[in-house]
Amino acid sequence: MRRLTTLRPLTAALLFASSAAFAAQTAPISNYEPLQTFAPFVYPQSATAFRTASGKPGPLFWQNRADYQIKATLEPASRKLTGEEVITYTNHSPDDLDVLWLQVEQNRYRTDARGAFGAGKFPAQFTDGEHIVSVEVEGAGGKLQKADWVIADTRMQVRLPEALKAHDGKLRLHISYYYTVPGEFGGRTDVNPTKNGDIFEIAQWYPRMCVYDDLRGWTTDPYLNNEFYLEYGDYDYSVTVPWDMIVVGSGDLLNPQDVLTKTELQRLEQARHSDKTVMIRSADEVNDPNTRPKQSGTLTWHFRIQNSRDAVFGASKAFIWDAARINLPNGKTALAESAYPVESAGDGAWGRATEYVKASTEYFSKQWYPYPYTVAINEAGSAGGMEYPSITFDSKEAKGSDLHALIAHEIGHTWFPMIVGTDERRNAWMDEGFNTFIDVYEADSFNHGEYAPKRDPEYAPGHGNPADEIVKVLTDADAPPLLTRADQIPEKYRHPVTYFKSAYGLVLLREQIIGPERFDPAFRKYIQTWAYKHPSPSDFFRFMESETGEDLSWFWRGWYEYNWKLDLAVQDVAAVDGDWRKGALVTVANLDKLVMPSMLEVVYTDGSKQDVRVPVETWMMHRSYVIRVDGSKAVKSATIDPDHAIPDVDRSNNTFTIK
Template sequence: MIRSTARTLIGAALLCLALPAMAAAAAGAVFNPQQAFAPFNYPQPATAYRSASGLPGPAYWQNRADYRIDATLDPASRKLTGSEVIIYTNNSPDALDVLWLQLDQNRYRRDARGAFTGDAFPTEFTDGYRIESVAVEDARGHRQSVKWVVSDTRMQVRLPDALQGHGGKLRLHVAWSFTVPGEFGGRMDVNPSRNGDIFEIAQWYPRMAVYDDLRGWDTAPYLNSEFYLEYGDFDYAITVPWNMIVAGAGELLNPEDVLTATQQKRLQQARHSDKTVMIRTPAEVVQPSSRPKQSGTLTWRFRMQNTRDVAFGASAAYVWDAARINLPEGRTALAMSVYPVESAGPQAWGRATEFLKASTEYFSKQWYPYPWPVAINEAGTAGGMEYPGITFDDKEAKGKDLHMVIAHEIGHIWFPMIVGSNERRDAWMDEGFNTFIDVYEDDAFNHGEYAPKRDGEYAPGGGNPADEIAKVMMDADAPPLLIGADMVPEKYRHPITYFKAAFGMVLLREQIIGRERFDPAFRRYIAAWAYKHPSPSDFFRFMESETGEDLGWFWRGWFQHNWTFDLALQKLAYTGGDYRKGLDVTVANLGKLVLPATLEVVYDDGSKQQVRVPWETWQQHRRYVVHVDGTRAVKSVSIDPAHALPDVQRDNNTVAMP
């Protein structure tokens, strides 16, 4: 997710990193090999469910939730009314006497716990969910009402009989309604446009909480961090007034009921076109003939399979365009964008489908194929927010900013929509990993049209990412990555959760492991945990096992702590006093963090020689004399000449030969 309010805080966050604080932090950093290389304690143990190799174990299980939902939106009252049937499958070994559901709309209540956790108390509220009824239907079709208890953004359903493990099933019937929040909704809202309100609807139906092998029921309340959900199939229907377009995640099942014959024809054309095809033009938005009927309501029906969630947008104001997505092994999907007339234009949302198509194709080729038949950009004021198969993006964004937000939000399809990590606890496993893959998509798009990626997520100050992250690491108050997502202050959310996590992945790929081993390993990690729930320990173990590297020192310094990195050149001397015998360079580790580095020798004739200083150098040493073979006089020596590492004191990185 990207939020404009968070981006504006990045500058303020970095301004807080005062130079005296930096100097004090550097002075207090003392490298200790025994501390840096002590055995790493993984946050979660290896079990039969999660193997020591980082793969799902032989006894791995995961529960399942399939949904059938019918909902009606009344734009005048902003009320969404719905009923759902959840087919819940208990694949765990445990009998469950209760079920837990997530009621995220209760986050907007005045008494919500989340109202007390932000930088300021909210000023606008809704009444949250109105739960009309809850009933359970057993495998024999017997249905009965049950007791439920609402606690903040959670609801406990008390079962008349325990749901048995190893495949036990039941149907849970829930009827509900709520008032859609205004733009204060953040991740969902209703916002005005020239030709009508735009409804961005997410977290809109009571959703099953996850029951897993790590905690049992994971009932962390919705404070501000995102989501953790079970996978299943969704069939859902949205009824709206006749003049509204619904852009829903998944496949539209009844185009003949909700589209004109012309729109159906154009949509079919788009399925075979690499160029954007207009489905509903700006001129047609105000024409009643662009809808198949001119009164009453229309019901839009969608299906999405093997997903953890669905969301939708609805408005009478939508311009609509589409193009084909080319996927590996000859598969295709459809990229679509819906946006108001005022967002159209070749420098703005007129390129949105182009951006969506290109980024989806890149991520699919590089990491893992996009799995669903449709991908949608929806324009509104929810900023940048991701859901399976649909993203809510800023309707005012243009050019580089629009490309950035679209690529980032659709990148979330891979993390956490395919690789289903727990955003509510480990936000860095989706925001950081996604920002990491964005870096390379930015390089690839249209021959680097908007490269390099230097937005508020990856390089907050807009400069060299290594130098930028060094500033963050110098802040003694900056939290570590291995901390609960709701414990990260807003000031540090982007610098740590997005930026530091992403830069750590870049270090793994470019400096520690190398692309040749990293890329196949990361692809296999995605494939192994697709539609499953990996923990931080699963990722750590997998990358070690698959790449052949002991990385406990990196997990400790970069993820468990916010340690600083400072290599220094302390002495240059010709071997035996004769430059023809080579050069001896004394390198010291003055920080707490360990990283491999490149030593570069510049000779008096302008030629250069590089020597790799591996991380193992520091297992027994605080300083080390590196011998460099050579037969020429030396001009200068530098450590990390490319500024690829987050060294907090670069003034000790280069020494001229006396």
């Protein structure tokens, strides 16, 4: 039987005398310096009237907005996408803007792209990038004026005929463009083959506004390899494709009667009321012309998604398509959908994809924040795993537990960064890591733990205990700290640091440092407070401290600013005054720069056990410390962190056994 006690305070004289005596006899050289670990933390971003010291938007907080109307045509034979867009841009900032900056990310696939030189070996395939045909500005009077523009890698600067006024100035930007869809080398956007036709995964397919914010002004980081930082707005877009293609896209399909048959419409309606997956277009129907409302020419698919930071679509004549109802809080519902080729079908693979997205969306909605969209779609292709608002591009080859983990992770990105709109090109750990963190508990929840615990390369690379796995990162002198710009993190460390270390840091906060009873409400409130806004690392740090009532400066410094190591040790165990009936004196020490609260387990000779919680404040003034453990029985051994709950880099000194 295990009994839990808390640290019993002793007189100052006994504490310091005992500590000094045992330390002199047993302590190895320590790298720990309390004044360094517990020094005041310098937040990366200052508190201002825009962002407060409590981690919340301030009284002068503002955020610009970009609404999009897009009409595009996809020509599969030539892989050419032609588009026209109108961006309604609203300047809520206190600054007049004489230029606008946009992302033109198809230029990432040019031979002279900056990203071609920094992300591993030089690519073998390219396109000729983005072609801008015209740019015009429509002012308040509705008159169109040609605007000058200049392309710089994956960015485009538009020079306005007259400055856009501060405090709610508005204009409409008209852009015509075209590009060639990259092959499978496109990564996040591509065309890939199946036996019944190509699958087009269309993302980064329109010039889109850069963010202008209070932190950096225009955020114009080029697209090298990391993901996105985008403004919020409403998207109304139409995609024209050959008659035999199925299109799945972000948001609501506004004209289903024009692009679906009566049978497909009936099946979709059935799926909206079904917790079981309903087949909308079966494998047997993929090559049947009668599953299309016409047998020649083209069809235009019209979609809309609101309060979003992006919109994408997938298109193929090879799609199987199925769907089921998602049950959301407060009686609301959405539709889970999957589109995949026949090669991916079957209950061992994509036949369960809709089940996976339904369950994970329901769990995340209940646990953290309600899902905001009307559809949640998985599209199978070669993108591997890529998230967008209300739709994900997932590997067509994934199966079983890997497919579940992939789908849960990608739809989990709805919460980070689709709802909480972090800057992924600077702070990918606030996106990938936070999402991996919520995945951990979803894996426990799904189908009574069918695939639990979560042990994929994104969370536990060696599939072992995360506390022990992370030691590989903490002891690697070349591993970058979490507060490293995302584009500077080598591929070798992207998953171990950006995903795993960030996620495990939140697990430590929740389960070891703060406790779920305080962490969970604070984390939910963080999501709610920063929903559809752009928090910085400092906003997160300040918010969690303020809401949980903890000074976490030591954790932000050791885990995020630096890659510090933790090495706790038990150095001695002795009876009080030589008499076990008076209790035991256990000397614990902190030998490296990181600190953690921990559990001390005392095992008695009769086999019984007692636990003592050792708070992190133990180390504010001490390198070693003598804990008095009440008891009347002889002690056999004492172990710090017996359950491997914290990332101790050297467990050889964690146990002291009395001989």
